[in-house]
Amino acid sequence: MDIIQHSIAVxxxxxxxxxxxxxxxxxxxxxxxxxxxxxxxxxRVMRFTPCFGSHAAASHYAVNEGLGWVRERTAPSLPSTPCAA
Structure with missing residues (x-):
């Protein structure tokens, strides 16, 4: 059975x-x-290959990976500027 521990709105x-x-x-x-x-x-559902010794460790890993995915897509783009010599 899959268990949704908690959800985080970002x-x-x-x-x-x-x-x-x-x-x-x-x-x-x-x-x-x-x-x-x-x-x-x-x-989007992502499944991860590592197995964990505790429910808390698995949940922590999943949340961190999910938040990382969101951050990559919501981070402001930096303008490309030439390097000063």
């Missing part, structure tokens, strides 16, 4: 960790990154 994105208990007692991490509403809603 601008137009909703980042939700998805943690799954594995048969071997470890935990798998995924993250859902949702944006938009209604027919324009988009949900």
């Amino acid at each position: 601008g137009k994105y909703l980042v939700s960790p998805l943690i799954k208990n594995l048969d071997n007692g470890r935990f798998a991490a995924s993250v859902s990154i949702r944006s938009g509403r209604g027919n324009g809603m988009h949900d």
